[in-house]
Amino acid sequence: MPTISKKGQLMPQSPIRKLVPFAEQAVKEGKSIYYLNIGQPDIKTPEIALQAVKDSNIEVLAYSRSEGSEIYRQKISAYYKKHDIHVSHIDIIVTTGGSEALLFAFGSIMDVDDEIIIPEPFYANYNGFSTASGVNVVPVISKIEDNFALPPIEEFEKLITPKTKAILICNPGNPTGYLYSKEEIQKLAAIVKKHDLFLIADEVYREFAYDGNTHYSVMQEAGLDEYAIMIDSVSKRYSMCGARIGCLVSKNKSVIQTALKFAQARLSPPTLAQIASEAALETPQSYFDDVIEEYVDRRNILISELQKIDGVKVAKPKGAFYCIAELPVKNSDDFAQWLLEDFDVDGETVMVAPAGGFYSTPGVGLNQIRIAYVLKKESLIKAVNVLKEALKVYKD
Numbered sequence: 442m443p444t445i446s447k448k449g450q451l452m453p454q455s456p457i458r459k460l461v462p463f464a465e466q467a468v469k470e471g472k473s474i475y476y477l478n479i480g481q482p483d484i485k486t487p488e489i490a491l492q493a494v495k496d497s498n499i500e501v502l503a504y505s506r507s508e509g510s511e512i513y514r515q516k517i518s519a520y521y522k523k524h525d526i527h528v529s530h531i532d533i534i535v536t537t538g539g540s541e542a543l544l545f546a547f548g549s550i551m552d553v554d555d556e557i558i559i560p561e562p563f564y565a566n567y568n569g570f571s572t573a574s575g576v577n578v579v580p581v582i583s584k585i586e587d588n589f590a591l592p593p594i595e596e597f598e599k600l601i602t603p604k605t606k607a608i609l610i611c612n613p614g615n616p617t618g619y620l621y622s623k624e625e626i627q628k629l630a631a632i633v634k635k636h637d638l639f640l641i642a643d644e645v646y647r648e649f650a651y652d653g654n655t656h657y658s659v660m661q662e663a664g665l666d667e668y669a670i671m672i673d674s675v676s677k678r679y680s681m682c683g684a685r686i687g688c689l690v691s692k693n694k695s696v697i698q699t700a701l702k703f704a705q706a707r708l709s710p711p712t713l714a715q716i717a718s719e720a721a722l723e724t725p726q727s728y729f730d731d732v733i734e735e736y737v738d739r740r741n742i743l744i745s746e747l748q749k750i751d752g753v754k755v756a757k758p759k760g761a762f763y764c765i766a767e768l769p770v771k772n773s774d775d776f777a778q779w780l781l782e783d784f785d786v787d788g789e790t791v792m793v794a795p796a797g798g799f800y801s802t803p804g805v806g807l808n809q810i811r812i813a814y815v816l817k818k819e820s821l822i823k824a825v826n827v828l829k830e831a832l833k834v835y836k837d
């Protein structure tokens with residue numbers, strides 16, 4: 442009998458998607474579901490991006506360059522300039538989503554059994570990318586009581602071993618919505634320089650910074666050229682998750698040369714989606730202003746409704762479109778499944794992501810869920826009401 446690899450067996454299921462069969466069954470049984478589990482925005486993709494694909498008169502849908510089309514990379518570099526990030530197109534490799542950029546970054550800087558320090562809770566697929574790369578995640582816990590602020594630097598230093606190669610942050614954070622301050626980035630910069638580590642910053646939610654806070658990129662921090670690797674994506678910025686376009690950005694020439702070899706092995710990023718992504722760069726600021734206003738309203742409603750429920754604790758997100766909520770339940774995996782299988786309010790239920798999968802420390806976060814506020818305000822209110830009613834009757 443042929444056997445599955447150990448790595449394959451170790452690959453974690455996505456906590457965001459693992460309950461899909463139960464949701465499908467619930468729908469078959471006639472329930473309607475508020476999907477709060479996945480960061481798939483309901484916001485419209487900019488028309489200009491969709492139109493560019495319709496207008497393209499391509500006769501042969503050819504491969505592009507492995508590092509992505511030059512003109513697109515030049516335009517990305519101009520976009521970054523507007524955000525005070527000064528990189529050239531040669532510092533950019535276009536990838537098939539931010540996901541592939543993360544895989545290329547891991548592959549370029551880490552060997553099997555190397556270690557990466559990540560503040561947790563973190564984007565669940567970091568566990569999957571680490572397993573796929575044979576890399577060990579060393580978590581440093583950020584707490585809901587502290588609103589998920591960066592843990593003290595001493596906590597990072599305690600975890601550094603000869604195998605540590607990098608620190609990975611997500612800014613603004615999925616699943617916490619935490620936005621790192623300039624001072625926090627500077628503390629991380631000092632530590633990576635002191636210990637010769639890479640600082641990978643997943644900045645796919647850059648635009649989603651609220652309450653007058655501005656996002657501070659690792660690429661803005663002086664002296665980090667050899668250390669910083671930025672991960673980016675069009676998925677959330679332009680509500681173009683299905684385009685599958687992202688990029689890896691670094692001023693470190695060896696990182697780019699190495700990542701390019703990974704890029705060559707998979708030939709090229711998708712051609713039509715690069716056309717859409719290039720056009721999306723023309724999206725007017727008013728689009729973002731409207732989108733941000735909408736997310737701030739949604740966040741405010743979601744948080745205030747959640748705070749009204751007895752026993753629920755929630756940290757107020759400063760960015761992105763997720764929050765972690767602590768519930769008066771023992772095991773949110775069971776609770777989330779029960780919501781789909783056994784509960785409804787007038788035929789409606791909710792799908793949430795159990796937060797245990799956003800931690801790598803076993804047993805942590807089991808009473809938490811991640812909520813993506815990607816639905817309209819009215820739906821969010823109804824969805825939280827379903828949660829409230831569910832918590833009244835749920836027995837662990």
Ligand SMILES: Cc1ncc(COP(=O)(O)O)c(C=O)c1O
Pocket residue numbers: 480537538539540541564611615643645673674675676682685686687
């Ligand atoms: C923090 C973070 N990084 C990366 C990704 C990957 O996005 P994509 O591969 O669609 O660019 C996601 C998707 O949800 C995310 O939330």
